[in-house]
Structures are given as structure tokens and as C-alpha cells.
Amino acid sequence: MTDELPAPSIRVPCVARRNDAASDSFRVIPEETPIAFTYGGSTHAVMMATPADLEDFSLGFALTEGLIDSADEAGEFEIVSSDAGIELRSWLAGGRQEAYAARKRSMAGPTGCGLCGIESLEQASRPLPVLDNALRVPAVALIAAMDRLPGAQPLNRETRAVHAAAFWAPGDDALIVREDVGRHNALDKLAGALARQGVSAAQGVVLMTSRVSVELVQKAARIGAPxxxxxxxPTALAVRTAEKCGVTLVAVVRGRDFEIFTHPERILEQVSSHVA
Incomplete structure (x- = not known):
């Protein structure tokens, strides 16, 4: 049973200073809500996130955190809203729930970053799949896809305060986009949307409106995005991780310019390496 959920954005009053004068005004800002992920009744993590696309969020989180390997293992799902926040309740299918119970834990994650549900420093660098993917992406097409991203962010157009994660496949102008106050939350929502729509992440590119920290590379690798x-x-650890797991990391995409940090062979028509 799902109670009424908060809206993803709200209109709030403010005093705006414009041209050396102050006046009453308003601004639309994103909502930020505690969202708890529970599995079989045990809380795994509490994230501060935008209360939208919650079924995508639940499925994508389970996939990118390695709790399940496919949407078929997601099992039953329920959204419960209260004054304290939102619970995304899951009962994993088959042996996944039993495996989870053996390693259950409870922790809280902040909005900006965080590796969820880990018990030790060693688990922070747990093994990732190594992607040996033959995808090739024309540089001009990648630039065009990134140029289309701002127009596919309705919540950010309203608020100017949220991140987006998008999926684009070469040869297709369409973007699948999810938004959130947290960049890793946006990517989790995107992962869930792809799984629910039966779209293979191996056939395209993940586009982000943020810096690239290590958890974004880890999540991309777990869903097979090359x-x-x-x-x-990017951060230095993100670059090292992308190199190790076979992910092509393209960053600082501004207009027609970008920088490729790992596995540049996937990007066609690239500029030759600079020799000092």
C-alpha cells in the first residue's frame, strides 16, 4: 500500500535582490527526502534523494550495489510513505534474500557521496566485472548527445539544482534520463529504468551532469556500461578504477571539447595524443 508521496519540487518564498533592489519573490526548489532501502525487513541504507522514479531507484540500487544480478531477482516491492520519509521495501527473490540476510547491515548515506552497505575498507574496492566491449562511439555523435541532455531535464529546468544521468545508444537520438539531487542516486534510477525497459547498458553510453567519482564508475561497470x-x-580513483575494469571514461565534455582518460579506442575521430 502506497501513501501519498511528496512532490519532487516545491515553490518557496524568498527575498530576491535584483539590480540593487530587494523584493518578495519565489523559487522552485527540489525536494530532498530520507529514503530507506529495506530487504526482508532489514534496513540496508538511508539515502537523501528526490522522491521521484522510486521503483527505478529501488531496482537500480539493488543492481548497482550487487545485491542482485538481474531484474528477475528483484522480488516483491512496496513503497511506504510517512512523515519521517519513504521506505522502499523489497523481498529479494530466490536465494538472494537468504544471501542478503547473511551480510545484512544498517548504515546511512549522505546526499553527496557514499558507498552503501559495506562493512570494511576492503569491501569499498570489491571486485568489479572487466568489460571487454567492442562498442565504438563517434566523437561528434557523443558531443551531440551531451548537447541534448539539458533539454531532457525538466526538473533541473525548474530548479537548477539537480543532477541527471542519461543513457544514449549510438545511432539513436533518444535519451533515457533520470534526475536527482544526488548524482549517484540519478545513476541508480537510470540503472533501474534500463532494467525495467529491457535496455542493455552494454549497447551505449552513460552521460552524467556531474564530476565522476569512483562510485559512478563502479555502478556503470556493474550494469555493463562500457x-x-x-x-x-574525474577523481584519481575513478580513473584508476575505470582503467582496471575496462570502462572508457570521458570527462570535461564542454561544447566540442572533451578529455578521454581511459580506454580511448572506443571513441572514434578523437584528437591525436599531445606529445610534450
Whole structure:
């Protein structure tokens, strides 16, 4: 049973200073809500997130965190809203719930970053699949896809305060887009949307409106996405991780310019390497 959910954005009053004068005004801002992921009655993580696309969020989180390997293992699902926040209740199918019970834990994750549901430093760098994918992406097509992304972000047009994660397949102008106040939340929602729609991440590119930190590379690798491209720079650990797991990392995509940090062979028509 699902109670009424909060809206993903709200209109709030403010005092705006414009041209050296102050006046009463308003702004549309994104909602930020505690969202708990529970499996078989045990809380796994609590994330601060935008209350939208919650079924995608639940499925994508389970996939990118390695709790399940496919949508078929997601099992039963329920959304429960209260004054305290939202619970995404799942009962994993088959032996997945039993396997989860053996490693259950409870932790809270902040909006900006975080590796969820880990018990040790070693688990923070748990093994990732190594992608040996023959996808090739024309540079001009990648630039065009990134140019289309702002127009596919309705919540950000309203608020100017949320991230987006999108999926684009070469040869197709369509973008599948999910938005959230947290960049990793947006990618989880995108992963769930792809799984629910039966779209293989191996056939295209993940586009991000944020910097690329290590958890974004990890999540992209777990859903089999061979290329991740973003408007801002990566962290050093993100680059090392992408190199190790076979992900092409393209960043600082601004206009017609970008930088390729790992596995550049997937990007066609690229500029030759600079020799100092």
C-alpha cells in the first residue's frame, strides 16, 4: 500500500535582490527526502534523494550495489510513505534474500557521496566485472548527445539544482534520463529504468551532469556500461578504477571539447595524443 508521496519540487518564498533592489519573490526548489532501502525487513541504507522514479531507484540500487544480478531477482516491492520519509521495501527473490540476510547491515548515506552497505575498507574496492566491449562511439555523435541532455531535464529546468544521468545508444537520438539531487542516486534510477525497459547498458553510453567519482564508475561497470561521459572532471580513483575494469571514461565534455582518460579506442575521430 502506497501513501501519498511528496512532490519532487516545491515553490518557496524568498527575498530576491535584483539590480540593487530587494523584493518578495519565489523559487522552485527540489525536494530532498530520507529514503530507506529495506530487504526482508532489514534496513540496508538511508539515502537523501528526490522522491521521484522510486521503483527505478529501488531496482537500480539493488543492481548497482550487487545485491542482485538481474531484474528477475528483484522480488516483491512496496513503497511506504510517512512523515519521517519513504521506505522502499523489497523481498529479494530466490536465494538472494537468504544471501542478503547473511551480510545484512544498517548504515546511512549522505546526499553527496557514499558507498552503501559495506562493512570494511576492503569491501569499498570489491571486485568489479572487466568489460571487454567492442562498442565504438563517434566523437561528434557523443558531443551531440551531451548537447541534448539539458533539454531532457525538466526538473533541473525548474530548479537548477539537480543532477541527471542519461543513457544514449549510438545511432539513436533518444535519451533515457533520470534526475536527482544526488548524482549517484540519478545513476541508480537510470540503472533501474534500463532494467525495467529491457535496455542493455552494454549497447551505449552513460552521460552524467556531474564530476565522476569512483562510485559512478563502479555502478556503470556493474550494469555493463562500457562508456561513461561527464561534464566535469574525474577523481584519481575513478580513473584508476575505470582503467582496471575496462570502462572508457570521458570527462570535461564542454561544447566540442572533451578529455578521454581511459580506454580511448572506443571513441572514434578523437584528437591525436599531445606529445610534450
Amino acid at each position: 562508456v561513461i561521459a561527464a561534464v566535469s572532471a
